[in-house]
Amino acid sequence: MLSTFSSVSRRSQAKVKLFFSKVRSVLFLLVAIIIFSLSVKYNERFSNIQAAILDHTRFVTYIITSPVRMIVGVKNWANSYLRVRHKNVKLETKLKQMEGWALKAHALDLENQQLRQLLKIAPDPKLNYITVPVLGIVEAPYTKTIVLGAGFNKGIKLRQPVVIGQHIVGRIVEVSEQTARVLLIQDVNSHVPVILERSKIHGIASGDSDSYLIIRFFEMEAKAEVGELVFTSGIGGIYPKGYLIGQVTYQKGEIVGIKSLVQLNDLEYVHVFVGTELPMENIRPLHNGKGT
Amino acid sequence: MKSLKNFFFLVQPSLYLFIASFIFVLLPNNLLHMSPDCSFPFIYFWTIFKPEVLPLFVLLSIGIMIDSVQGLPLGFHSVLFLFSSMIILYQRNFLYHQSFSLVWLFFSLFLIIYKALEQLIFKSIMDFPFSFFDLVMSVLFTIFLYPLCSRISYSNLKRVINLS
Numbered sequence: 001m002l003s004t005f006s007s008v009s010r011r012s013q014a015k016v017k018l019f020f021s022k023v024r025s026v027l028f029l030l031v032a033i034i035i036f037s038l039s040v041k042y043n044e045r046f047s048n049i050q051a052a053i054l055d056h057t058r059f060v061t062y063i064i065t066s067p068v069r070m071i072v073g074v075k076n077w078a079n080s081y082l083r084v085r086h087k088n089v090k091l092e093t094k095l096k097q098m099e100g101w102a103l104k105a106h107a108l109d110l111e112n113q114q115l116r117q118l119l120k121i122a123p124d125p126k127l128n129y130i131t132v133p134v135l136g137i138v139e140a141p142y143t144k145t146i147v148l149g150a151g152f153n154k155g156i157k158l159r160q161p162v163v164i165g166q167h168i169v170g171r172i173v174e175v176s177e178q179t180a181r182v183l184l185i186q187d188v189n190s191h192v193p194v195i196l197e198r199s200k201i202h203g204i205a206s207g208d209s210d211s212y213l214i215i216r217f218f219e220m221e222a223k224a225e226v227g228e229l230v231f232t233s234g235i236g237g238i239y240p241k242g243y244l245i246g247q248v249t250y251q252k253g254e255i256v257g258i259k260s261l262v263q264l265n266d267l268e269y270v271h272v273f274v275g276t277e278l279p280m281e282n283i284r285p286l287h288n289g290k291g292t
Numbered sequence: 293m294k295s296l297k298n299f300f301f302l303v304q305p306s307l308y309l310f311i312a313s314f315i316f317v318l319l320p321n322n323l324l325h326m327s328p329d330c331s332f333p334f335i336y337f338w339t340i341f342k343p344e345v346l347p348l349f350v351l352l353s354i355g356i357m358i359d360s361v362q363g364l365p366l367g368f369h370s371v372l373f374l375f376s377s378m379i380i381l382y383q384r385n386f387l388y389h390q391s392f393s394l395v396w397l398f399f400s401l402f403l404i405i406y407k408a409l410e411q412l413i414f415k416s417i418m419d420f421p422f423s424f425f426d427l428v429m430s431v432l433f434t435i436f437l438y439p440l441c442s443r444i445s446y447s448n449l450k451r452v453i454n455l456s
């Protein structure tokens with residue numbers, strides 16, 4: 001009698017335990033749904049919390065991306081030793097070519113200045129930039145971003161363009177005190193106004209699901225040549241004019257694919273344009289599905 | 293020293309999930325979209341065999357951490373993890389006593405639900421080009437990955453059961 005009672009009691013205890021574990025899982029799911037909804041709906045207000053988390057997870061990002069950095073480092077180190085002679089010959093040729101171009105550029109710059117004076121064109125606003133270390137490159141299935149080791153403390157703000165040399169890398173979409181996140185131009189949510197080098201056709205370059213960018217032209221039946229360079233057009237006011245986006249690699253019907261010439265895995269430092277007034281719309285397209 | 297060792301065994305499922313969630317950084321860029329989901333097999337296994345060692349707050353916090361690192365809206369992965377954990381938990385009594393092949397079959401079914409939910413949420417928040425081929429490949433790779441994850445976790449299970 002007693003054993004039957006204790007077995008019933010144990011069974012009912014197990015049932016109660018199972019019931020509470022189910023209730024707990026529903027409660028946790030509700031908490032997660034609330035966090036997610038707030039993060040999507042009140043994107044800007046929620047960005048402070050997100051920025052604080054980004055600040056605290058910067059070491060996680062750094063540690064997580066360190067194996068990739070190590071592999072790339074070892075590969076580059078081995079390559080540099082294996083190809084020293086070949087690279088030296090290539091660099092010498094390139095240097096001679098560059099010297100010629102530098103002279104030409106100097107002459108063109110002088111001519112440009114003289115023509116501007118004659119036409120009374122206002123000079124281009126000078127762009128100030130700071131150099132910032134790259135903490136990690138995060139290429140996840142649905143996002144392509146990099147995390148920088150500087151934030152508000154160095155004057156970085158949302159939407160500021162990020163470049164390396166003459167190449168566009170992306171723009172700032174998240175800033176905290178000591179870190180910032182850059183949405184790469186290869187991300188599907190990135191939309192950059194561009195112009196083709198030879199045909200001067202305008203379009204919008206967006207990220208594709210792989211490492212290419214796709215151009216959508218404003219003109220119907222626009223054609224691009226393979227190998228043609230693609231630059232920023234400056235339209236929209238976020239990206240400065242005349243910076244390199246990439247090179248046309250293919251055209252299939254209306255779709256033109258371009259490849260960025262930036263080697264993402266080799267990025268150690270980037271330049272962030274600070275002190276420029278940027279338009280207010282579409283701060284973080286990632287959450288609302290709209291682009292700039 | 294022994295208690296530290298025991299603690300290590302108890303947190304191992306959480307560690308597995310944490311490491312599995314960030315394996316994507318090692319994958320080449322062109323394979324990312326069809327890459328297997330390494331975190332789901334661990335959630336599935338531990339929710340069936342020992343849910344206590346993979347607590348809900350771990351699922352919530354690892355989810356938030358992944359979102360923070362990837363730059364996604366916070367809570368996205370937490371919703372996915374907790375939802376899948378919840379539906380597996382409802383079928384736990386049935387799955388617990390089944391053979392490996394049946395557990396694996398149900399894993400495939402739950403994975404399809406998980407992936408469908410993931411795509412649905414993504415479609416609702418961002419303009420992402422949907423590729424059916426990539427999705428199928430990702431599901432297939434994850435299904436084939438399950439025996440390995442299960443083997444790794446199983447070697448720990450007995451120890452964890454004894455400890456708790």
